[in-house]
Amino acid sequence: MSQTVGTVTWINGPVVRARGSRQTSMLELVEVGDDHLVGEVIGLEGDAITIQVYEETSGMRPGAPVYGTGMPLSVELGPGLLGSIFDGVQRPLPVMEQHSGTFIGRGMNLAPLDRQARWHFVPRLKAGDAANGGATLGTVQETEAVEHRVMISPDLEGELSWVAPEGDYTIEEPIARLSTKHGERDVAMIQRWPVRRPRPYQTRRGHNEPLITGQRVLDTFFPLAKGGAAVIPGGFGAGKTVTQHSIAKWSDARVVIYIGCGERGNEMTEVLQEFPELIDPRSNRPLMERTVLIANTSNMPVAAREASIYTGITIAEYYRDMGYHVALMADSTSRWAEALREISGRLEEMPAEEGYPAYLAARLAEFYERAGYVETLNGQSGSISVIGAVSPPGGDFSEPVTQHTKRFIRCFWALDKALAAARHFPSVNWLESYSEYLDDVADWWREQVGQDWYAMRAQAMKILNEESRLSQIVKLVGPDALPDEQRLTLETARLLREGFLQQNALDEVDAYSTIQKQIRMLALILHFHQKAQHIIDYGAPVVVIHNLPVINTLIRMKTLVANDELTRLDDIQKEIDEQMDQLEAEYK
Amino acid sequence: MARIEGPIVVVERAWNVGYDEVVEIVDSQGRLRRGRVVEVGEGMAVVEVFAGTTGLSIDGTHVRFLGGPLHIPVAEEMLGRVFDGLGTPLDGGPQPLADHYADINGQPINPTARVYPRDYIQTGISVIDGMNTLVMGQKLPLFSGAGLPHDQLAAGCPTTNSPPRSCARPRWVRQQASCHPSQRSSPLSSSPWGSSTTWQQPSATPLPKAER
Numbered sequence: 001m002s003q004t005v006g007t008v009t010w011i012n013g014p015v016v017r018a019r020g021s022r023q024t025s026m027l028e029l030v031e032v033g034d035d036h037l038v039g040e041v042i043g044l045e046g047d048a049i050t051i052q053v054y055e056e057t058s059g060m061r062p063g064a065p066v067y068g069t070g071m072p073l074s075v076e077l078g079p080g081l082l083g084s085i086f087d088g089v090q091r092p093l094p095v096m097e098q099h100s101g102t103f104i105g106r107g108m109n110l111a112p113l114d115r116q117a118r119w120h121f122v123p124r125l126k127a128g129d130a131a132n133g134g135a136t137l138g139t140v141q142e143t144e145a146v147e148h149r150v151m152i153s154p155d156l157e158g159e160l161s162w163v164a165p166e167g168d169y170t171i172e173e174p175i176a177r178l179s180t181k182h183g184e185r186d187v188a189m190i191q192r193w194p195v196r197r198p199r200p201y202q203t204r205r206g207h208n209e210p211l212i213t214g215q216r217v218l219d220t221f222f223p224l225a226k227g228g229a230a231v232i233p234g235g236f237g238a239g240k241t242v243t244q245h246s247i248a249k250w251s252d253a254r255v256v257i258y259i260g261c262g263e264r265g266n267e268m269t270e271v272l273q274e275f276p277e278l279i280d281p282r283s284n285r286p287l288m289e290r291t292v293l294i295a296n297t298s299n300m301p302v303a304a305r306e307a308s309i310y311t312g313i314t315i316a317e318y319y320r321d322m323g324y325h326v327a328l329m330a331d332s333t334s335r336w337a338e339a340l341r342e343i344s345g346r347l348e349e350m351p352a353e354e355g356y357p358a359y360l361a362a363r364l365a366e367f368y369e370r371a372g373y374v375e376t377l378n379g380q381s382g383s384i385s386v387i388g389a390v391s392p393p394g395g396d397f398s399e400p401v402t403q404h405t406k407r408f409i410r411c412f413w414a415l416d417k418a419l420a421a422a423r424h425f426p427s428v429n430w431l432e433s434y435s436e437y438l439d440d441v442a443d444w445w446r447e448q449v450g451q452d453w454y455a456m457r458a459q460a461m462k463i464l465n466e467e468s469r470l471s472q473i474v475k476l477v478g479p480d481a482l483p484d485e486q487r488l489t490l491e492t493a494r495l496l497r498e499g500f501l502q503q504n505a506l507d508e509v510d511a512y513s514t515i516q517k518q519i520r521m522l523a524l525i526l527h528f529h530q531k532a533q534h535i536i537d538y539g540a541p542v543v544v545i546h547n548l549p550v551i552n553t554l555i556r557m558k559t560l561v562a563n564d565e566l567t568r569l570d571d572i573q574k575e576i577d578e579q580m581d582q583l584e585a586e587y588k
Numbered sequence: 589m590a591r592i593e594g595p596i597v598v599v600e601r602a603w604n605v606g607y608d609e610v611v612e613i614v615d616s617q618g619r620l621r622r623g624r625v626v627e628v629g630e631g632m633a634v635v636e637v638f639a640g641t642t643g644l645s646i647d648g649t650h651v652r653f654l655g656g657p658l659h660i661p662v663a664e665e666m667l668g669r670v671f672d673g674l675g676t677p678l679d680g681g682p683q684p685l686a687d688h689y690a691d692i693n694g695q696p697i698n699p700t701a702r703v704y705p706r707d708y709i710q711t712g713i714s715v716i717d718g719m720n721t722l723v724m725g726q727k728l729p730l731f732s733g734a735g736l737p738h739d740q741l742a743a744g745c746p747t748t749n750s751p752p753r754s755c756a757r758p759r760w761v762r763q764q765a766s767c768h769p770s771q772r773s774s775p776l777s778s779s780p781w782g783s784s785t786t787w788q789q790p791s792a793t794p795l796p797k798a799e800r
Contacts, residue, residue: 010629011607017629058608058657058693062630085700093700103695260699266726269702300696 005068006049008032011060014303015346018049018066027072027196032057033064035107038089040073040307043347052343054089054304055106071192075311077318078171078190079140079148080113082255083288085272088296088304090311104300113190118168121150121175121189129160133200134321134377137163137176137187143289145280146254149322153191154200154377156180195310199317201374209373210441211327211385214250214512215243216558217428217501220457220522222435224411226253226325227373227383230435231333231405234415235395239427241267243415244329244389246426246505249278249287250512253327253385255319256291259312262305262335265297281512298335305339313370316384323380328371332389333364337401353400361404368408410436424502430464449519456522460496463529467493485533487542491551492529499555500525507559514563521557524573528554531580538587545583550575589646595637597623597644599651602633608657608693611635616648622674624658638674657693661686713744 006020016032016039024030028041032053037060043050051066075090085093087104090112099108123138125131133154142148158180169175174186193199207225224230234240241263248256260268271293278287292315296308309330316326330336337360344357352358373383388409392399395417406412416429438454445453466489470482479487500521504510513521532545545551553560553572561568591598597613611623613635627634635651637644660675663686670679675692677683705725711717722728732738 010627012627013607056693056695058691059606061604061606062628063604093698097698097701100698102697102701104698105695264727265697265699265702266705268699269704272700272702273704295699297696297699299694 003068004065005030006047006066008060008062008064008066009048010062011057012346013342014053014057014301015343016051016053016057016060018051019047020049020066021068022047024049024068025072027194029069029071029073031067031069031109033060033066033107036067036109037107038109039303042343050347052303052306053301054307055301072194072196073307073310074192074194075314076112076190076192077315078113078188079119079142079150080117080171081292081315081318082143082146082148082290083292084112085293085295086112086311087300088261088294088306088308088311090294093295113171115170115172118170119148119189120167121164121169122166123163123175125160125163125176127160127162130158131160131176131178132157132377136322136378140189143285145283145285145289146324150175150189151191151321151378152176152178152187153193154321156185156187158185193314193318195307195314198370199314199321201321201372201376202379203375205373205375205381206440207373207383207437208440209444210437211325212252212515213247214514215246215426216503216513216518216521217426217430218247218413219513219515220453220518221430221461221501222411222413222428222433223437223441224385224387224435225373225437225440226385227371228411228437229368229371229386229388229409230411230413231388231390231402231409232413232415233390233392233397233402233405234427235392235417237420238395238415238417239420239425240389240391240415241331242505243413243426243428244331244387245271245274246511247327247387248275248291248329250281251327252282252325254290254324255316255326256287257294257312257316257326257328258291259294259296259308259328259330261294261296261308261330261332262298262339263295263331265299268293268295268297302339302342305336306343309333309336309367313367313384313386317370320374320382320384321376321378323376323378323382325382326384328384328386330367330386330388332391333367333405334389334391334393334401337364356400360400361407364401364404365408368405424497425505426503428501430461430501431468445515445519449516451519451523453519456519456526459526460500460522463489463493464496484536484540484542488529488532488536488545491542491546492525492532495525495528495551495554499558503558509562510559512563513558517561517563517566517569520566520569524557524569524576525554527573528576528580531576535580535583535587538584540583540587548579548583550579589644589649589651590632592641592644592646595641596626597635597637597641597651599633599635601631602628602651602653603631605633605653606656610654610656610658612652612654613637613644614650614652615644617643619643625653657691659689659691662688662690711744713741 005024006018008016008018010017024041026041030039030041030051032039037053037055039051039053041049042052087093091110092112095110096108119140121138121140125137131152133152133156135152136149137152138150140148140150158178160176161179162177164175171190172188174188176187178185178187207227209226210223211226212219232240232243248258275291276286276288280287294308294312296305312328316328319326341356349357368386371384371386376382390402390405392402412434414429414432415427419427442454470486470490557572590600605625605628607628609625613621613623621637621639623635623637625633626636661684663684665684672678705723707724709722709724730738730742
C-alpha cells in the first residue's frame, strides 16, 4: 500500500522536509525513514514536501525514504473504542506496552482496534433497504453501558444487497453489501475517517438542555448546554484537572472522551487507574465502559499532541452520530497551542502574539466549532459538549490562548487559586465566571423541577455580588459598622458559599447532587434569607440569627441529605420556620 | 566549517549526518570539544557546541560526526563518582566499566505502564516532610532566586534521608550541588531505594533524564 514518494532533505526536530513526488497531497499521511515514523504533510512547494512527524526524529538522516499512504491522517472507528487508551495518533497504549515495554518505542504501527475480537451483531436493516450515509445498519452491545450503532460511512449511499445474519463478527469481516453508483461495496463494522474533516450531520439544533454535571456551582449557577463549549481557565494548582475529572465522572453524557494533552504522566496515570474503578451512578457499571482516553503526556512528541485534539473530537463525532450525548474534555488546550507554536517556530513561520502562530485563533475556532447539538444523518439527535482547560501562564487571563478561546465559548468557569487554597472545591470563582446559556436552559429547568430556577439563581447571585461589595467595606471598618440588614446579606452569602457552592468530591453523598436536590437546597437558603429579613425588619439584631442552630443544619445539608431522600429537606424547612417563628414572636 | 555564530556552528559538505548526532570538534590547537546536531540538510549540518565556540576558526577546525545521539555508559559503579554534563569523569578516575550505553534523550514512559506515585520520601527536613511532602516518582523542582541556599537544601534532602534499604551514602550529591536541582532529584526516584515501587520493570531502570 505504501510506496516511496520522496527522500528526506532537511530535519529540524519534528519538522522534516523531503523532495519527491508532486502527487503527494496536502495533509496526507506519510511514513518517514526506515523506522516508518508516522507523519503528516503540512506543506508543499514544487517538489518540496514539508512533513510533521509524530515521533522522535533523533538519528534520522537526509536521504532517508518517505513512504506515501495515499490517505489523510485518519482514525479507525468501530466497536472497541470505548474503554481504550490511545496516544495522540490513536495507537493503543496498553497494546504498545505489551510490545515494547515500559517505554514508548519508535515506529510502532499498531492497529487501534482489536482485529481478533468478535462482536455480536444484530442487524436492523435488511437486504433491499435503501441505506444512506449514516444509516444504522445494526447494533453491537459494545459495553454493558453503551450500545454501539453500526453505521454506514457518511460518504456511501446505495441499496443493501445483502446483510449478514445475527452473529459474531470481527470488525473487518463484511456484514453487509451495498450497491452504490460506483458498484458493489462490502461494508464492515470498521470505518476510517480523516481527523481534520468534521463528520457531516443534517442540521444543527439550538441548545436548550443543560449538561448535568452534579456539581452545584456549575449546574445551578453557570450551566453548560449540551452541544455547547465551556472553558476552564486556571493557573497552576487551581484545580482544573480535579474539576475536569469530576465532570468526566458525573456528567450525564453517555460517552466521555478525555484528552490528556501535554499533561503530566503521573496525572494521566491517576485517570487511568481511577476510571476503571469508578462506578457510573446511572448505569452502575464501571465508568471506563463509557470512556475513551487519549493520552499525550508532556514528554511525548509535540506533533502528536497537535493531532490528539482532532483524534478525540473525531471519535466524539462518531458517537454523536449514533445519537448519543458526548462530553469531550481537553486538558489542556494551552499545551496544544504550545505544540502549534513549537511546530510553527520550526517551520520558520512569522510569529504573532507571544510567539503563537497567526492562525492560532482559526485553529481554536476549528476545534470548538465541532461542538454542537445536531440532528444526525440518521435522524437522531446527538451532541458534543466541549470542555477545554486553559492554563494561562502566571494565571494571566489576558494571554492569547485564553482570549481567543473566549471568543468561541459561551461558558466560562474561572478557577481561582485563592479558593483552592482555602479548600473551597470546586474552586469556581462565582464573580468572574459566566454562562451565556442561562436563557437557553431556563425552560428546561422549569419543566424539570417546576420552580423558577432563573429567578432564584438571579437572587442568589445578587446576594453573592452584594457580599463581594460589602466585604470591601468590612476590610476597612470591620463588620460591626454595617447595618444589620447588610450583615444578614453576609450571613446568607456565607450559607451559599459553604452550604451550596462548596462541594466535597470525596464525600459519598455530596460528590453528586441531582438537580432536584440542588434547587431545593437553593430554595431553602433563600427561604431562610427571606424569613430572616422579616425578623431583622422587626428590629432583631443579626446575632440572634447567626446563633440559630438551623444555620449549621443548612451548611451541612449537602452531606446530610442524600439525593434519594429529599423529603428530609422538608424537615429542615420546618426547622427554619419553627426557629424563625419563635424569634418573630419575641421581637414583634 | 562555513559559519560560526554564538554557540552555533554551520558545517558544510557534511554528508550522511543524522539529526541529534554527537559531534567532536578539534580546533587548530588540537583541543577537543563536543557538540550536537540541531538541524540537518543536504550537505549541511548545524551544530550546537557544548563548550562554546571561543577559539574556533573557519579553517583549521576539524569536525567529526560520531554517528548517533549522545550515549553515556551507565553502571552501578557510577555511584560515588563525579562526572561532567557529558558523562566524562571529573574526579580523576577512569571511565566506569559498563556494558550498557544509554541514550541521554530517553524515551517517553507509556502512561499505562506507570504506577501512580504514592510512596513518601523522608527527607528529615520538617518543613518538607510535614507541610510539602515529597513523593517517589514525582518531579521535585526547587524554585529559587540568586543568593538563596537552594543548593544546600537540595543537597540536604538526600543526605539527611534515611533510606529504607542500606545503600552507600551518596557522596556525589554535595559535589554536584551546582547543577540544576531537578537533575539531582531524579536519581532519588530511580535509585535502588525506589525501584521496588516506582518502576514496574526494575530491569529497565532508566537513567536520570538529562534536561536541556
